[in-house]
Amino acid sequence: MEETMQRKFDPRVFQLGYVALETPDIVRAKDHYAETIGMTETATGHEGESYLSIGYEHHNIVLRQSDQKGLGHLGFQLNPGTDLRELVGELGAFGLSAQIKSDSQPGIRELVEVEPVPGTTLQLYTDIDAPAPGFKRTGVSPLRLGHVAVISPEGPKLKAFFMDFLGFWFTDTIAGISNFITCNREHHVVNVVSMRDNRVHHIAFQLKGNASHAMACDLLAERGLPVKWGPTRHTAGHNIAGYHYDPDQVLIELYTDMDVFIPELNMCEARPWHGHYPMTPREWKLTELAAWETEFAFSLAQA
Numbered sequence: 275m276e277e278t279m280q281r282k283f284d285p286r287v288f289q290l291g292y293v294a295l296e297t298p299d300i301v302r303a304k305d306h307y308a309e310t311i312g313m314t315e316t317a318t319g320h321e322g323e324s325y326l327s328i329g330y331e332h333h334n335i336v337l338r339q340s341d342q343k344g345l346g347h348l349g350f351q352l353n354p355g356t357d358l359r360e361l362v363g364e365l366g367a368f369g370l371s372a373q374i375k376s377d378s379q380p381g382i383r384e385l386v387e388v389e390p391v392p393g394t395t396l397q398l399y400t401d402i403d404a405p406a407p408g409f410k411r412t413g414v415s416p417l418r419l420g421h422v423a424v425i426s427p428e429g430p431k432l433k434a435f436f437m438d439f440l441g442f443w444f445t446d447t448i449a450g451i452s453n454f455i456t457c458n459r460e461h462h463v464v465n466v467v468s469m470r471d472n473r474v475h476h477i478a479f480q481l482k483g484n485a486s487h488a489m490a491c492d493l494l495a496e497r498g499l500p501v502k503w504g505p506t507r508h509t510a511g512h513n514i515a516g517y518h519y520d521p522d523q524v525l526i527e528l529y530t531d532m533d534v535f536i537p538e539l540n541m542c543e544a545r546p547w548h549g550h551y552p553m554t555p556r557e558w559k560l561t562e563l564a565a566w567e568t569e570f571a572f573s574l575a576q577a
């Protein structure tokens with residue numbers, strides 16, 4: 275086989291499905307995701323966990339009462355037809371022990387759970403119920419859950435798992451600390467942040483359109499939640515992004531206009547606001563987070 279043969283873009287998963295968070299105050303957290311973000315509770319678990327949907331799938335956020343805030347797990351949807359038993363075998367060959375969990379949560383009958391690095395647990399599933407509770411007309415009311423940024427002291431190993439096992443592609447890095455990888459047409463679905471901590475850096479919801487940022491900011495202000503950074507256009511990904519904290523100080527990003535990745539060309543679709551053509555994976559500096567070069571008092575890099 276020729277060395278020059280192109281890699282095929284063929285990840286095992288195609289989207290981030292849900293993020294599970296542990297919270298010391300589930301009533302307060304639920305109020306944020308249900309009323310401020312505008313999600314609908316579709317079920318509660320045996321231990322009082324709350325399952326919240328943006329509008330279609332059974333859940334996109336799961337909240338569980340705990341002593342302190344923390345990242346529970348991340349759910350990724352596998353390509354249809356993936357055999358979960360074979361997947362466990364392949365994970366084993368990759369050096370990871372994984373287990374199949376049946377009826378571990380409402381909405382998903384069977385999933386594979388794996389912890390590629392200590393502190394980051396992934397749940398992989400092919401099917402999730404879609405009760406379609408509908409999109410709320412109140413709150414931020416986003417379109418979808420888009421990506422998650424995870425901080426891990428074992429960033430390189432976590433990134434290697436996403437890329438070498440799950441088939442994600444690398445699209446950009448900020449100083450080697452933030453590493454953007456994707457399993458679909460969006461510039462990033464996961465941002466692996468290599469730092470000495472084990473937590474979620476931020477969870478990102480896509481808004482309907484650029485005008486939605488202003489409405490979201492007004493709504494956040496009404497509810498006493500300051501916008502900490504943005505809205506402005508990022509460099510890596512070129513998404514217009516605004517960030518606020520949920521009541522547990524988990525950073526939430528609201529974004530639009532994310533770069534569209536073309537795996538066939540290993541570049542993002544050209545846009546008028548790109549400063550580089552072609553927009554291929556590159557290394558950005560920590561001082562160039564905002565394409566508009568606005569400086570914010572809040573340090574996103576140290577959040």
Ligand SMILES: [Fe+2]
Nearest residue numbers: 423476478527
């Ligand atoms: Fe983000």
